[in-house]
Amino acid sequence: MTDTADTRPLTGAIPSDGSALGLAGYHRSGGYEGAAKALREMTPDGIRDEVTKAGLRGRGGAGFSTGRKWGFLPRQDGGQRYLVVNGDEMEPGTFKDRVLLEGNPHQLIEGMVISAFAIQASQAIIFLRGEYTLAAQRLAVALAEATDAGFVGGNLLGTGYDLEIQLHSSAGRYICGEETALLTSLEGKRAIPRAKPPFPQTSGLWGCPTVVNNVETLCNVPHIVRNGSAWYRSLSCGEDGGTKIYGVSGRVKRPGAWELPMGTTVREILEEHAGGMQDGYRLRGLLPGGASTEFLTADQLDVAMDFGSVEKAGSRLGTGTMIILDDRTCPVGMLLNLEHFFAQESCGWCTPCRDGLPWIERMLEAIENGEGRPEDLDLLAMHVDLLGPGKTFCALAPGAMEPLGSGLKHFRADFERHIAEGRCPWRQ
Amino acid sequence: MALTTQQIAEINRFAGHYRQKSGAAVEALKLVQRSNRWISNVDLAAVAALLNMSPDSLEGVATFHNLIFRRPVGRHVILVCDSVSCWIMGCTNVGGHLRRRLGVDWGGTTPDDRFTLLPIVCLGACDHAPTLMIDADLHADVTASGLDRILEDYP
Numbered sequence: 001m002t003d004t005a006d007t008r009p010l011t012g013a014i015p016s017d018g019s020a021l022g023l024a025g026y027h028r029s030g031g032y033e034g035a036a037k038a039l040r041e042m043t044p045d046g047i048r049d050e051v052t053k054a055g056l057r058g059r060g061g062a063g064f065s066t067g068r069k070w071g072f073l074p075r076q077d078g079g080q081r082y083l084v085v086n087g088d089e090m091e092p093g094t095f096k097d098r099v100l101l102e103g104n105p106h107q108l109i110e111g112m113v114i115s116a117f118a119i120q121a122s123q124a125i126i127f128l129r130g131e132y133t134l135a136a137q138r139l140a141v142a143l144a145e146a147t148d149a150g151f152v153g154g155n156l157l158g159t160g161y162d163l164e165i166q167l168h169s170s171a172g173r174y175i176c177g178e179e180t181a182l183l184t185s186l187e188g189k190r191a192i193p194r195a196k197p198p199f200p201q202t203s204g205l206w207g208c209p210t211v212v213n214n215v216e217t218l219c220n221v222p223h224i225v226r227n228g229s230a231w232y233r234s235l236s237c238g239e240d241g242g243t244k245i246y247g248v249s250g251r252v253k254r255p256g257a258w259e260l261p262m263g264t265t266v267r268e269i270l271e272e273h274a275g276g277m278q279d280g281y282r283l284r285g286l287l288p289g290g291a292s293t294e295f296l297t298a299d300q301l302d303v304a305m306d307f308g309s310v311e312k313a314g315s316r317l318g319t320g321t322m323i324i325l326d327d328r329t330c331p332v333g334m335l336l337n338l339e340h341f342f343a344q345e346s347c348g349w350c351t352p353c354r355d356g357l358p359w360i361e362r363m364l365e366a367i368e369n370g371e372g373r374p375e376d377l378d379l380l381a382m383h384v385d386l387l388g389p390g391k392t393f394c395a396l397a398p399g400a401m402e403p404l405g406s407g408l409k410h411f412r413a414d415f416e417r418h419i420a421e422g423r424c425p426w427r428q
Numbered sequence: 429m430a431l432t433t434q435q436i437a438e439i440n441r442f443a444g445h446y447r448q449k450s451g452a453a454v455e456a457l458k459l460v461q462r463s464n465r466w467i468s469n470v471d472l473a474a475v476a477a478l479l480n481m482s483p484d485s486l487e488g489v490a491t492f493h494n495l496i497f498r499r500p501v502g503r504h505v506i507l508v509c510d511s512v513s514c515w516i517m518g519c520t521n522v523g524g525h526l527r528r529r530l531g532v533d534w535g536g537t538t539p540d541d542r543f544t545l546l547p548i549v550c551l552g553a554c555d556h557a558p559t560l561m562i563d564a565d566l567h568a569d570v571t572a573s574g575l576d577r578i579l580e581d582y583p
Contacts, residue, residue, distance in 0.1 A: 093550065095554050255554070337511070
């Protein structure tokens with residue numbers, strides 16, 4: 001309708017007064033046209049092909065091709081299968097799904113309708129973190145509206161396709177965002193991750209084929225179906241398709257979240273949208289995509305924020321929400337805060353994570369308090385290796401090692417100063 | 429305190445959404461907690477029986493989740509975000525102010541039973557750090573002086 005709908009399909013229609021876009025407003029922005037097209041004119045395989053061609057990669061952090069993820073489901077045998085929405089946004093520094101859930105809940109529901117049809121699931125569940133109370137209220141209202149309008153429930157749009165959508169509000173713990181732990185939690189058990197394989201697509205919720213997709217990922221699907229994969233690819237300035245909701249938090253002039261072309265540079269996001277650093281603060285480094293990504297430094301601002309480019313620069317796009325480290329904040333203190341989070345949120349299932357992370361937290365605490373020893377730095381580096389990829393049951397501990405390993409490298413002099421001076425130089 | 433007829437009906441309704449009733453464990457505990465503030469041993473056993481779970485199995489779920497309280501809490505629960513963006517933006521001052529003002533440490537409840545003070549992980553409002561929640565309400569861009577005014581809304 002307006003140019004914002006063309007360049008910012010996910011957020012362009014969200015009211016600026018903080019309210020949620022209702023069903024009437026969503027219709028005016030072209031809402032549910034994608035669902036009508038998908039259910040009436042397209043086959044499940046056709047939808048999947050379009051989403052694959054669009055280059056949509058998972059927005060929860062891992063960046064796996066959404067179309068390919070759907071493609072791992074076994075052939076439909078008439079049995080139950082599930083679509084589960086991962087709305088457990090709890091990666092520190094990440095606040096992008098909240099924008100979509102609170103501002104445009106119908107967009108997620110439409111994304112679910114199309115995606116569930118594409119994988120031929122008749123049941124879909126939104127797993128929402130318990131603290132997102134406003135999102136829960138607005139989703140409940142939108143689900144009731146969508147059900148009354150015939151977009152959710154039985155015989156959708158007269159096509160004979162049935163879809164039940166259920167909202168599940170959780171009760172805390174970061175590990176619930178790990179997709180297999182999330183499924184375990186939905187079965188009423190402690191949220192411990194599962195071994196992969198089998199992957200959820202073959203054995204997921206209650207042992208049934210299941211796809212777990214992130215909120216932002218699914219919100220892209222209606223636009224891809226309505227406007228086509230070529231249009232979707234043209235939104236991006238990099239190899240991955242579409243837009244991305246980027247965010248910045250920390251000591252910048254205008255912290256916030258913005259929907260921009262996928263592949264926008266760190267510099268543009270930081271300087272043009274976030275307004276640059278606050279007066280009196282200098283940039284020292286940043287975590288580009290949430291707490292479990294590696295530090296980028298002030299000389300890497302021209303890195304494009306897409307999956308491939310950030311990886312080439314030595315980190316990960318993750319959730320695309322940057323956390324800024326300024327020169328008046330202690331890097332050791334920041335890492336202590338991060339590792340405290342990961343140690344606390346470990347589910348306790350595997351030994352390296354359960355016992356290694358608290359050990360790391362204690363070492364960092366000692367260094368921050370001026371009680372560190374020179375050999376602690378090698379010990380920390382050893383733990384970065386011991387808790388790395390492939391050595392733990394899930395990705396929590398390896399994620400925790402990304403800021404630590406890169407922080408030890410980039411801020412080594414700051415660590416050494418803490419140890420040599422026997423105090424934190426940032427403390428009065 | 430035994431479950432009310434209404435609570436039992438609600439829990440059964442939740443349970444109907446899942447292939448096995450146990451899927452409703454967290455939602456059932458949250459439902460009981462909304463009226464009772466916390467989950468007593470008696471409530472835990474009653475919910476477990478409704479969901480065809482052993483009490484120990486439900487206990488494993490209840491103690492796993494930080495927002496399920498197995499000990500009494502005050503009329504209002506304050507959850508102060510202590511994750512990285514809020515830490516950079518000064519959540520230590522917010523927590524310190526609250527501890528002094530309420531006269532309790534983390535995990536403590538004021539003697540008048542009004543507030544329980546707890547830390548929480550990232551609340552997903554990092555562009556408005558520091559943040560906290562009181563009951564179901566998010567408060568953002570929190571300052572020590574502004575906090576005193578906010579607390580008045582929670583008698």
